[in-house]
Amino acid sequence: MSASGASDTQADFAATLVDEWARGGLSHAVVCPGSRSTPMALALADHPAVQVHVRLDERSAAFTALGIGLASGRPAVVLTTSGTATAELHPAVIEADRAGVPLIVCTADRPPELHDVGAHQTIDQARLYGPAVRWFCDPGMVEDTGRGMWRSLAARVVAEATTGPAGPGPVHLNLPFREPLLAEVPGRGASPGRSEGAPWHAVAPGRLQVVGDRAAVEVLAGGPGRRPARRGLVVAGGGSGDPVAVLHLADALGWPVLADPRSGLRLSHPAVVAAADGILRAGGFAGSHRPDAFLHLGDRWLSRVVGAFVSDAVADGARSIAVDPFGRWPDPGREVHTFVRADPTAFCHEVVAAVGDSGAPGTGAAAELRWWDDWCGAEVRAQRAMDQVLGASAPSMGEPWLARRVMAGLPAEATLVVSSSMPVRDVEAFAGTRPAPPRVLANRGANGIDGVVSTAIGVALTGRSPTVALVGDLAFLHDVSALVGVSGFAPDLTVVVADNRGGGIFSFLDVATSVGEDRFDALFGTPPSPDVAEVAAGFGWPVDDVGRHDVSGFEAALARRLAGRGPAVIRVRLPGRSENVDMHRLVNEAIVSAVDLVDGGDQQGRGS
Numbered sequence: 199m200s201a202s203g204a205s206d207t208q209a210d211f212a213a214t215l216v217d218e219w220a221r222g223g224l225s226h227a228v229v230c231p232g233s234r235s236t237p238m239a240l241a242l243a244d245h246p247a248v249q250v251h252v253r254l255d256e257r258s259a260a261f262t263a264l265g266i267g268l269a270s271g272r273p274a275v276v277l278t279t280s281g282t283a284t285a286e287l288h289p290a291v292i293e294a295d296r297a298g299v300p301l302i303v304c305t306a307d308r309p310p311e312l313h314d315v316g317a318h319q320t321i322d323q324a325r326l327y328g329p330a331v332r333w334f335c336d337p338g339m340v341e342d343t344g345r346g347m348w349r350s351l352a353a354r355v356v357a358e359a360t361t362g363p364a365g366p367g368p369v370h371l372n373l374p375f376r377e378p379l380l381a382e383v384p385g386r387g388a389s390p391g392r393s394e395g396a397p398w399h400a401v402a403p404g405r406l407q408v409v410g411d412r413a414a415v416e417v418l419a420g421g422p423g424r425r426p427a428r429r430g431l432v433v434a435g436g437g438s439g440d441p442v443a444v445l446h447l448a449d450a451l452g453w454p455v456l457a458d459p460r461s462g463l464r465l466s467h468p469a470v471v472a473a474a475d476g477i478l479r480a481g482g483f484a485g486s487h488r489p490d491a492f493l494h495l496g497d498r499w500l501s502r503v504v505g506a507f508v509s510d511a512v513a514d515g516a517r518s519i520a521v522d523p524f525g526r527w528p529d530p531g532r533e534v535h536t537f538v539r540a541d542p543t544a545f546c547h548e549v550v551a552a553v554g555d556s557g558a559p560g561t562g563a564a565a566e567l568r569w570w571d572d573w574c575g576a577e578v579r580a581q582r583a584m585d586q587v588l589g590a591s592a593p594s595m596g597e598p599w600l601a602r603r604v605m606a607g608l609p610a611e612a613t614l615v616v617s618s619s620m621p622v623r624d625v626e627a628f629a630g631t632r633p634a635p636p637r638v639l640a641n642r643g644a645n646g647i648d649g650v651v652s653t654a655i656g657v658a659l660t661g662r663s664p665t666v667a668l669v670g671d672l673a674f675l676h677d678v679s680a681l682v683g684v685s686g687f688a689p690d691l692t693v694v695v696a697d698n699r700g701g702g703i704f705s706f707l708d709v710a711t712s713v714g715e716d717r718f719d720a721l722f723g724t725p726p727s728p729d730v731a732e733v734a735a736g737f738g739w740p741v742d743d744v745g746r747h748d749v750s751g752f753e754a755a756l757a758r759r760l761a762g763r764g765p766a767v768i769r770v771r772l773p774g775r776s777e778n779v780d781m782h783r784l785v786n787e788a789i790v791s792a793v794d795l796v797d798g799g800d801q802q803g804r805g806s
Contacts, residue, residue, distance in 0.1 A: 218352030232279025260290030261649030265656020281319035296643030435497030436460030439542030476789030
């Protein structure tokens with residue numbers, strides 16, 4: 199085959215892959231400029247159903263694609279050239295693996311004759327991401343005789359990323375291309391697909407294993423013929439299933455729900471306990487309200503206080519049940535008694551059907567109603583205490599105030615992307631409930647502060663508007679390459695930067711007081727020298743710079759950005775790191791006082 203014929207075949211191959219991906223639901227591609235990936239880049243750009251977003255930095259590109267998958271549930275493709283560009287994708291691949299986010303990683307490669315001979319930009323890309331991908335495939339050099347398998351390959355890539363036995367996750371497709379990379383003579387284009395735009399392969403959804411009717415209750419009860427515990431708690435995180443189904447289960451069992459913001463359950467409902475982190479710091483209440491059973495749905499809370507409460511109760515004899523749809527092992531404390539492989543929503547429906555949904559908490563037993571009422575009362579008092587400390591009359595903004603206000607101030611149709619480190623913990627601890635809360639997303643599979651702004655850009659690109667990201671100053675600067683070139687596609691994204699001049703989370707650790715201030719700042723606090731507002735403005739992002747006492751200024755800036763279009767940054771100057779620690783302590787002390795000092799301070803015996 200002539201060189202031009204080979205390049206035409208490569209172009210046809212790329213066009214076929216992209217068309218089949220589009221048939222499978224892919225609508226976004228994040229492309230990094232490069233030479234070896236030319237056939238795929240042109241095919242993606244030419245397909246009318248695919249939106250192409252060009253990012254200069256491969257690490258940022260991968261997190262942008264991750265954000266698209268996180269928000270939409272459908273994979274985006276991230277495309278790179280060969281060499282070390284491929285290694286830059288690894289952090290996002292790991293996060294997609296651990297968080298169960300669909301992602302198609304497409305890396306161009308040099309042909310076999312250029313490997314192991316010192317050719318530039320050539321590394322071993324086979325299984326580069328190890329066990330972090332659901333599937334790896336290198337189909338070898340493209341040959342015209344292989345046209346019959348191209349669509350099958352592309353359809354399997356989508357299926358492995360979305361419906362594999364381990365759940366959604368990343369897939370790595372490594373594609374070697376020979377020069378010339380640009381077709382010289384128009385080829386035949388994409389090979390024929392199935393009629394009516396159907397994908398080449400479809401994977402039947404198949405019902406995930408559910409314990410089944412009466413057995414669902416027996417799992418909760420700990421044995422056949424027994425009823426569920428009267429003093430139980432549902433601990434719900436991201437991936438808990440349909441919030442309505444979870445609340446029906448809570449009503450049927452009389453079990454309050456400790457609701458992480460990512461669960462979608464921070465709803466105005468009597469069962470919902472949003473302030474669990476603060477409530478369980480109250481020794482009197484926590485000591486007298488040990489449950490007999492926990493039901494874990496979705497991801498675990500980040501709060502160490504909640505985690506310790508669960509561990510202590512299990513050590514005292516409480517049963518622990520974890521539900522996961524893909525048979526994973528969500529048990530960092532090694533304390534779960536029963537693992538249930540089931541869709542959380544289906545599991546909740548089966549429990550309700552078996553128990554009988556009376557529409558009221560529990561079965562009416564007095565002890566169950568006291569248990570329910572005690573948790574409801576503690577939640578009301580905790581939220582009231584936070585309102586008093588962090589309400590509209592607060593003299594200045596701090597990180598707890600900012601997390602609570604952002605969560606409360608977004609419209610129901612908005613998406614809040616929360617950075618790791620302090621922002622996600624502050625939203626978990628201090629955000630209240632609402633009749634219709636915004637969706638909350640975060641990279642908490644394995645990720646720290648890497649790629650947070652890029653992820654938020656990807657979320658915004660899915661079209662659910664508005665999108666707001668709450669990040670710290672170090673997370674913002676760590677992902678500064680995400681700011682490059684955004685004006686070219688203008689996502690509707692507002693980045694709220696909590697600027698406390700360094701790594702505030704380390705101020706809560708023992709190291710903050712065990713080493714000298716200079717050493718702490720050099721190794722942990724790491725106050726940044728670039729000014730956040732100047733950096734953002736330098737990349738062409740509109741910036742609102744808000745002082746720590748300008749509460750009304752922040753409110754106005756957020757409202758203006760939510761009503762506008764395109765990217766923007768709101769930098770909020772906050773108190774220093776040590777003052778931030780004091781502010782957290784002040785809020786938590788107010789919650790403890792409100793919860794433990796009710797009725798003259800006597801909580802002992804209530805709910806027993």
